[in-house]
Amino acid sequence: MIRPLIAALLSLAWACSAVAQGLSGPSSVESELEPGDGLSDPQYRSDFPQNVTPRWFRWKNQLAENGFRFNVDYLALGQASNADLGTGEAASGIARFYGTWQAAERGSLTFKIENRHSYTDVAPQFLGLDGGALSITGTAFNDTGLLLTNLFWTQRSEDGGWTLQVGQIDVTDFVDVYGLVSPYSGFQNLAFNTNPTINAPNQGLGIAGGLKLGSNLYAVASVADANADPSDPSFDVFSDGNLFKSLELGYTSGFDRIYFDNIHLTIWHADAAEDGSRPEDYGAAFSAAWFVDNQWMPFFRAGASKGTAALYERSVSAGVGYYGRNTDLAGLGLNWANARGIDGDQFTLEAFYRFSVSPGLQITPSVQYIVDPLLDPTQSSVALIGLRTRIVF
Structure with a gap:
């Protein structure tokens, strides 16, 4: 079963000779190395921290000219809740070192090392659960350590x-x-974020391919370790056979706007864990x-x-984002969801405003x-307020 899946994915990736999306969503390394969310001619209020560490950024630019691009950043998130249950407050940080090395004309190596700590x-990732809501309120802000x-x-x-x-x-990239x-x-x-009905695995060994099917159509497929643990990477994935598989078919106005203008359908399957821990x-x-x-x-x-x-088990979300001056970003979203084995429906509203002080500093109340x-x-009901900051060197 495993070999045909891998063979089919390889055939998909090599089958076409048009323009593909590049497998780089907004949270991918490739996208995060480009300031301004991929917008043309982004404007900012300041050039901090470039103006206080000019030698560092000149050195980075020299390396980038030779094909090695990287960032070091730190994110922090604090949240407070009025829930009747739980601690009512949470805070954590993420330190990251990530980049790409253009080792060949059409080949590159991508890396990302993180330390997530509370x-x-x-x-914050678990503050909603701690307060009685079936909700991940601080995605990625956990206490998993070095990854x-x-x-x-x-x-x-x-x-x-x-x-x-x-x-x-x-795979969430x-x-x-x-x-x-x-x-x-x-x-x-x-x-x-990534649809909460998708049982996406943690980061681990896998293979993914994307290609163009027409002037506006594309396909993306992946096979990855369903039991992945980025704190202890394993290379025995395909012999175990516990896999996550996905196939996405989509439409975009142009492949330079792949995640700006996008309509797609994704189907996925995750194998049960052999030890019975995951069905x-x-x-x-x-x-x-x-x-x-280019605003709404x-x-x-x-x-x-x-x-x-x-x-x-089922989820529907709708909302809008607005890009203002200085690449500020406002977002408003409403979600309805239910879960298997739990009676009732849960509704979630989130609103945030991201102040883009500079390419290297963002402050986001929510x-x-x-x-x-x-x-x-x-x-x-349960209400949470949050404040997220990000500084990039």
Whole structure:
């Protein structure tokens, strides 16, 4: 079963000679190395921290001219909740070192090393759960320690028609992405990141390919380790046979706007764990987002799954993002969801405003409001306020 899956993926990746999307969503290393969210001519209020460490940035630019680009950044998130249960507060940080090395004309090596740590007993990722809501309120801000989240080779065709990645990959970099998907620069709640009905694995060994099927159509497929643990990378994935598989078919206005103007359908399947810790799961997700006048990004996203391992069995999200002056970004999203084995429906509202002080400094206050929290029906609602900062060197 495994070999035919890998062979089919390789055939998909090598089959076409047009322009592919590059497997680089907003949270990928490739995208985060480009300031300004991929917008043309981004404007900022300041050039901090470049103006206080000019030698460092001149050295980085010299390395970039020779094909080696990297960033060192630090993100921190603090949240407070009015929930009747739990601690009511959470804070954590993420230190990251990531980059790419253009080792060949059409091949490159991508890496990312992270240290995720919590300042409080409960990390923001779990503050909603701690307060009685079935909700990941601080995606990626946990206490998992030192992680190898990317170490893969990318190969592209001469005309850009296909892209292939092999190595330590993060499927959430390219599975079911849209312009506001990144928890580092956009929404914080998982309801508005990668679809919460998708049982996406942690970062681990895998292979992924993307290609163009027409002037506006593309396909992306992946096979990855369903049991991945980036704190202890394993290379015995395909012999074990516990895999996550995905296939996405999409439409875009142009391949330079792949996650700005995007409509796609994603289907996925995750094998059951051999030790019984995770049942088999599968489902489908739909996403539509379009960048209007290079300012407004309305979106609609929905998903359904067998519901045995993913956070939600069914989920529908809608909202809008607005890019203002100085590449500021405002976002407003509303989600409805239910979960297997739990009666009732849960509604989540999130609003945020990201102040882009400079290419290297962002400050993002946010509000989340969860109605009818599924894990504690005695509460009618739970509210959270948050503050996220990011500094890039």
